[in-house]
Amino acid sequence: MDIILKDITKSYDGQMVLKNFNWTIEENKFNFIMGESGIGKTTLINILMGIVKPDSGEIYGIEGKKLSIVFQENRLLEDFDPVTNLKLVADKDTRDEEIKTLLRELGLEDSLKKKVSQLSGGMKRRLAIGRALIARADIVIMDEPFKELDKDLYLKTIQLVKEKLKGKTVIIVTHSEEECEIFGGRKIIWKDIQERIYKKEL
Numbered sequence: 001m002d003i004i005l006k007d008i009t010k011s012y013d014g015q016m017v018l019k020n021f022n023w024t025i026e027e028n029k030f031n032f033i034m035g036e037s038g039i040g041k042t043t044l045i046n047i048l049m050g051i052v053k054p055d056s057g058e059i060y061g062i063e064g065k066k067l068s069i070v071f072q073e074n075r076l077l078e079d080f081d082p083v084t085n086l087k088l089v090a091d092k093d094t095r096d097e098e099i100k101t102l103l104r105e106l107g108l109e110d111s112l113k114k115k116v117s118q119l120s121g122g123m124k125r126r127l128a129i130g131r132a133l134i135a136r137a138d139i140v141i142m143d144e145p146f147k148e149l150d151k152d153l154y155l156k157t158i159q160l161v162k163e164k165l166k167g168k169t170v171i172i173v174t175h176s177e178e179e180c181e182i183f184g185g186r187k188i189i190w191k192d193i194q195e196r197i198y199k200k201e202l
Ligand SMILES: Nc1ncnc2c1ncn2[C@@H]1O[C@H](COP(=O)(O)OP(=O)(O)OP(=O)(O)O)[C@@H](O)[C@H]1O
Pocket: 012, 013, 017, 035, 036, 037, 038, 039, 040, 041, 042, 043, 044, 072
């Protein structure tokens, strides 16, 4: 079932962020959303996750589904190693070897036993992506997942995500046209799917 957002509206302290926002997120496809900084993309994701409640509007097709997420900021447990970080979200029957294999595929083989606090920005980002991949979710949401990755790792990580999540419902927030092209996903431009917000409403 597609996920349908219908007339979602959200303001913070009188400042309108989403106004009659309408988006159909296609089932089992890569769905990209693009829009300028501060327009409300992370707010939208928080609404999908149930972390933020919209002022009005309806969401269909998400109830009872298992979600996994790459947050805009990594939100990793810095005092624990990568394996432990993934174990905490993995199903109970997930074997350690499966976790380690994924971490190796993400190029983190030399860091399995290090504390996350000792990893570089790009390594942490790949770990945050790994955490979303290990959870057996129906819907995977990613908020600018590939930022902070240099060119070589950027392309490798994109290929890995593309391969692992093929056939799932995936929502990716991005500023990159290139990513939509590599994934061959469906791209939506924020301003095309909501009513215009006038200055007086800001
Ligand atoms: N908890 C909050 N309280 C008040 N205002 C908020 C809150 N969260 C977000 N906002 C405001 O809502 C607007 C949209 O923020 P949001 O983080 O959703 O944008 P974004 O599109 O994800 O931006 P970016 O591309 O920079 O990540 C901004 O003006 C922001 O200041």
